[in-house]
Amino acid sequence: MTNIFENRPGIHAEASNAGNFARRTTQEWQALDAAHHIHPFSDMGSLNKAGSRVITKAEGVYLWDSEGNKIIDGMAGLWCVNVGYGRKELAEVAYKQMLELPYYNTFFKTTHPPVIELSKLLAEVAPEGFEHFFYCNSGSEGNDTVLRIVHQYWSAVGKPAKKYVISRKNGYHGSTIAGASLGGMGYMHEQMPSQVTNIVHINQPYWFGEGEDMSSDEFGLKRAQELEAKILELGAENVAAFIGEPFQGAGGVIFPPATYWPEIQRICRKYDILLCADEVIGGFGRTGEWFAHQHFGFEPDTLTMAKGLTSGYMPMGAVGINKKVAEALINAGDFNHGLTYSGHPVAAAVAVANIKILREGGVIDNVKNVTGPYFQQSLREALADNPLVGEVAGVGLVAGMQLTQDKATRKRFANGGEIGLQCRDHCFASNLIMRATGDRMLLSPPLVITKSEIDEMVGKAKYCLDLTAKELGML
Numbered sequence: 001m002t003n004i005f006e007n008r009p010g011i012h013a014e015a016s017n018a019g020n021f022a023r024r025t026t027q028e029w030q031a032l033d034a035a036h037h038i039h040p041f042s043d044m045g046s047l048n049k050a051g052s053r054v055i056t057k058a059e060g061v062y063l064w065d066s067e068g069n070k071i072i073d074g075m076a077g078l079w080c081v082n083v084g085y086g087r088k089e090l091a092e093v094a095y096k097q098m099l100e101l102p103y104y105n106t107f108f109k110t111t112h113p114p115v116i117e118l119s120k121l122l123a124e125v126a127p128e129g130f131e132h133f134f135y136c137n138s139g140s141e142g143n144d145t146v147l148r149i150v151h152q153y154w155s156a157v158g159k160p161a162k163k164y165v166i167s168r169k170n171g172y173h174g175s176t177i178a179g180a181s182l183g184g185m186g187y188m189h190e191q192m193p194s195q196v197t198n199i200v201h202i203n204q205p206y207w208f209g210e211g212e213d214m215s216s217d218e219f220g221l222k223r224a225q226e227l228e229a230k231i232l233e234l235g236a237e238n239v240a241a242f243i244g245e246p247f248q249g250a251g252g253v254i255f256p257p258a259t260y261w262p263e264i265q266r267i268c269r270k271y272d273i274l275l276c277a278d279e280v281i282g283g284f285g286r287t288g289e290w291f292a293h294q295h296f297g298f299e300p301d302t303l304t305m306a307k308g309l310t311s312g313y314m315p316m317g318a319v320g321i322n323k324k325v326a327e328a329l330i331n332a333g334d335f336n337h338g339l340t341y342s343g344h345p346v347a348a349a350v351a352v353a354n355i356k357i358l359r360e361g362g363v364i365d366n367v368k369n370v371t372g373p374y375f376q377q378s379l380r381e382a383l384a385d386n387p388l389v390g391e392v393a394g395v396g397l398v399a400g401m402q403l404t405q406d407k408a409t410r411k412r413f414a415n416g417g418e419i420g421l422q423c424r425d426h427c428f429a430s431n432l433i434m435r436a437t438g439d440r441m442l443l444s445p446p447l448v449i450t451k452s453e454i455d456e457m458v459g460k461a462k463y464c465l466d467l468t469a470k471e472l473g474m475l
């Protein structure tokens with residue numbers, strides 16, 4: 001291979017090998033990691049004692065660790081590697097774009113081909129009415145952006161008093177201060193003496209855990225109507241927006257009852273409240289539709305995107321803005337928001353190539369018609385006889401498995417989080433990545449997973465859940 005840096009003074013030839021790091025032993029890597037790296041959402045004291053698993057390479061739906069173990073990735077990284085690992089076309093596009101135009105901003109009357117092509121393509125794959133897109137680097141920044149757009153919108157249409165944003169307990173909208181304030185994770189709020197104001201939370205549509213003796217449909221309506229009650233309490237003239245994930249991801253793959261979203265939409269329209277869908281996990285094919293709200297059948301005003309937008313090959317987030325909101329925004333004068341890397345050319349080029357794989361490769365159609373139904377059916381069949389598994393929720397290639405003490409009464413464990421971790425430890429030892437959120441186990445593999453890989457993943461999940469049930473004396 002020719003060295004692209006050959007004739008450039010000042011750049012050491014080894015820079016072309018920047019991706020190739022010295023081979024160290026696992027112990028050396030772990031010691032250096034413990035010495036210098038603070039991990040997200042981790043108890044560093046105990047992690048440093050145990051040592052992190054060092055992931056060194058990946059291909060398709062598999063990861064390899066520094067000990068040579070081959071691991072099936074049931075979480076697509078962190079819900080993001082939709083097209084699977086090892087996609088040469090994405091690497092090549094990034095490489096070419098870095099040589100052509102590695103960076104330029106879009107702040108001061110400039111633009112560039114990658115961000116133009118990405119916006120055109122997103123307008124093609126997004127639902128009708130979404131023709132405008134704003135870019136950032138993550139889902140959290142996407143939701144910060146949604147807040148800014150919502151406030152700008154109401155100010156532009158002459159209703160600046162509409163300031164409150166309503167979201168849900170156990171919703172996840174990111175970890176910036178605005179993302180975490182919008183989110184309903186109590187343990188995150190506790191760490192934040194200063195939160196964004198004018199955000200209020202209502203209860204989540206978690207029927208298994210909170211539905212008591214209501215039918216799932218009754219419960220879905222009841223939880224949606226909490227939105228109406230909250231709007232009336234605050235005064236509709238003061239409420240700007242409702243934001244929610246079409247299904248809650250980090251909160252445990254909680255699928256709302258079928259009655260929930262239509263009622264939320266009815267209420268938002270009745271009181272003139274913007275409806276904001278956080279599609280960071282649900283977007284780009286997870287449910288077999290391009291966006292998860294299409295599965296649930298509602299029409300939001302904004303779409304927050306990240307993760308599957310680039311399949312995690314580059315960091316990028318975006319907000320899709322529907323016509324009504326975009327028109328107001330465009331005619332409102334300066335929009336005082338932006339990030340150095342808004343519309344980053346390399347990320348945008350990778351996003352274009354990634355979306356083309358999803359579209360032209362028929363990946364999403366395959367999830368809808370072939371692998372999604374196969375996965376859902378296999379998982380339900382495999383776990384039907386395990387009394388520890390109270391429900392399997394999900395569609396397409398995402399599933400949440402509820403751990404329960406008693407399936408018939410939907411009784412949850414008092415120490416549910418511990419049992420989830422016990423099961424996750426078995427997964428870890430069995431070279432399966434399956435996440436535990438409290439007492440729900442989660443799967444969300446790359447969208448390119450094949451039927452035989454699904455068999456392997458489901459087989460391992462069954463083994464680990466059966467083993468956990470045996471340890472509890474339930475099987």
Ligand code: PXG
Pocket residue numbers: 078137138139140141143172173174175179245249250278279280281306307
């Ligand atoms: N919205 C949703 C719905 C998300 O799932 C974000 C926003 C924030 O995106 P960024 O790119 O800022 O992380 C997310 C992120 C987990 C887990 O434990 C989930 C996420 C992030 C980290 C951990 O399941 N989702």
